Amino acid sequence: MHTIEQLNDGRAVYLNGHRVNVADVPIFRKTLALNNQYYDLQHTHPEVHTYQENGHRYDIAFKVPRTVADLQQKHRAYQEIAQSNSGMLGRTPDFLNTGMAVLAERAAFLGQNQYTDFAANARNYAKAVKANDIFISHALQNPQLNRQKAINAIPSEYAGVHTIERNQDGIFVSGAKMVNTMAPIADDLLIFNPPELLLENGDSSYAVAFATPLNNPGVKIICRKLLNHPAASITDYPLSNALDEIDAYIVFDHAFIPWSKVFVENNVEMSNRFFIDSGMFSHTSHQDEVRGITKLELATSLALRIAHILGLDGFLGVQEKLGRLTANLELIKGTITRSEDNGHLDEFGIYTPSLQALQAVRSTLPEYYDEALRVTQHLAAGSMVGVPSFAEFDGDNATILNQALTTDRATAKARTRLLNLAFDLTSSGFGQRQLMYEYYHGGDPMRIRAQHYQRADLQAGNQMIDRLLSADNANTHEQVITPIPRLVLK
Numbered sequence: 001m002h003t004i005e006q007l008n009d010g011r012a013v014y015l016n017g018h019r020v021n022v023a024d025v026p027i028f029r030k031t032l033a034l035n036n037q038y039y040d041l042q043h044t045h046p047e048v049h050t051y052q053e054n055g056h057r058y059d060i061a062f063k064v065p066r067t068v069a070d071l072q073q074k075h076r077a078y079q080e081i082a083q084s085n086s087g088m089l090g091r092t093p094d095f096l097n098t099g100m101a102v103l104a105e106r107a108a109f110l111g112q113n114q115y116t117d118f119a120a121n122a123r124n125y126a127k128a129v130k131a132n133d134i135f136i137s138h139a140l141q142n143p144q145l146n147r148q149k150a151i152n153a154i155p156s157e158y159a160g161v162h163t164i165e166r167n168q169d170g171i172f173v174s175g176a177k178m179v180n181t182m183a184p185i186a187d188d189l190l191i192f193n194p195p196e197l198l199l200e201n202g203d204s205s206y207a208v209a210f211a212t213p214l215n216n217p218g219v220k221i222i223c224r225k226l227l228n229h230p231a232a233s234i235t236d237y238p239l240s241n242a243l244d245e246i247d248a249y250i251v252f253d254h255a256f257i258p259w260s261k262v263f264v265e266n267n268v269e270m271s272n273r274f275f276i277d278s279g280m281f282s283h284t285s286h287q288d289e290v291r292g293i294t295k296l297e298l299a300t301s302l303a304l305r306i307a308h309i310l311g312l313d314g315f316l317g318v319q320e321k322l323g324r325l326t327a328n329l330e331l332i333k334g335t336i337t338r339s340e341d342n343g344h345l346d347e348f349g350i351y352t353p354s355l356q357a358l359q360a361v362r363s364t365l366p367e368y369y370d371e372a373l374r375v376t377q378h379l380a381a382g383s384m385v386g387v388p389s390f391a392e393f394d395g396d397n398a399t400i401l402n403q404a405l406t407t408d409r410a411t412a413k414a415r416t417r418l419l420n421l422a423f424d425l426t427s428s429g430f431g432q433r434q435l436m437y438e439y440y441h442g443g444d445p446m447r448i449r450a451q452h453y454q455r456a457d458l459q460a461g462n463q464m465i466d467r468l469l470s471a472d473n474a475n476t477h478e479q480v481i482t483p484i485p486r487l488v489l490k
Contacts, residue, residue: 011215037084061097078290087295099280100126116259137186139177162205170258207271209264218255235390240430299372328368
């Protein structure tokens, strides 16, 4: 854990056209305070958030799971961290730290080159992150310039991050990554390429994976516009004015990366395999979807509270809408549990959650979250849009508003607070960014569903079909119809 002042370490952070000191941006301070709950919980709730290994105590995210019970403990820790920020911070330190735990054991496939041992670098880096519990952010998506072309065919130096020079000490990289979350307040940045947009043979200079401190002189962090409302109170914007997850465009300008921090270089195959074969994808997905449950539960609970406060929950049609939301939440919770119960021990003895179950959540939770927001919007409607500033309760109209807006279910102030929260989550810029995040932070939903179909285990279903279709020929075991072949997604 660090203070905001420690982040004024020379990092090049840009906001609204100007280079800024991180400590001078109020919303960065608030976000860091919520992010630091990850560290605080290790002291206030150590029985869930820490474990002991070789005489040392570490955060539970770094524990290599060997049993379903290990995954369940990590689940509880992820959930408590997410609850401390209402599920609004998608990239708290536990996200990549759980990936570091398995990277240290699965790194052998990365191999080596004439300059360095990539596998050893990955193991050593993962161990250093664990020993110091540092906060890693990551960036993998390349700028969306022209997805119809191979990256090497795009005439831009910023189509992705690529090696421009190498020597016996390390590599120099230039280029950009499109979206990086939490970079201004993280310690290190992990760069690699996404598994769903595979590099091709001509893309070898872009085939890199490495880590670097965020105060590397060759790194620029260009933040998007902030989503808070400095002129309004936190009562008017209880989410927007409490945190901003701070997405940024990351630019590398001849940045030096020592070989000790390089995990893939000039190797298309290793770049394409890095996220999946390291085990990081499955285990970070587990953390991510547990956080998603927390966020979905907030949105579901808000819809139910709005319906009650506005006196709408007695209508059957409204109850049916709310029942869909609670059923959706239960299905997601059950699927996460299934991912743990149906996990498996990999060849390294690591208990790995079922990726098929996690991908089902990843492809479905965004729509469930969207539905919860829309139900709240439809129920709150004009009451939410027309709610006055909370400052009015200290103004000339305070008496009128207290009388006009108080009901048998809520005082005027309580009603206003709830409607402000509903607007902030469902309709403000902050709320819309949170919705967009759920849809796309885990990859293209269309590709996720296509991959889920290709990997579905329907052996039992196909056997039932074959048995039914061969009922007229009970004495043979002939398979009447061959199951439809799965196409490989390009």
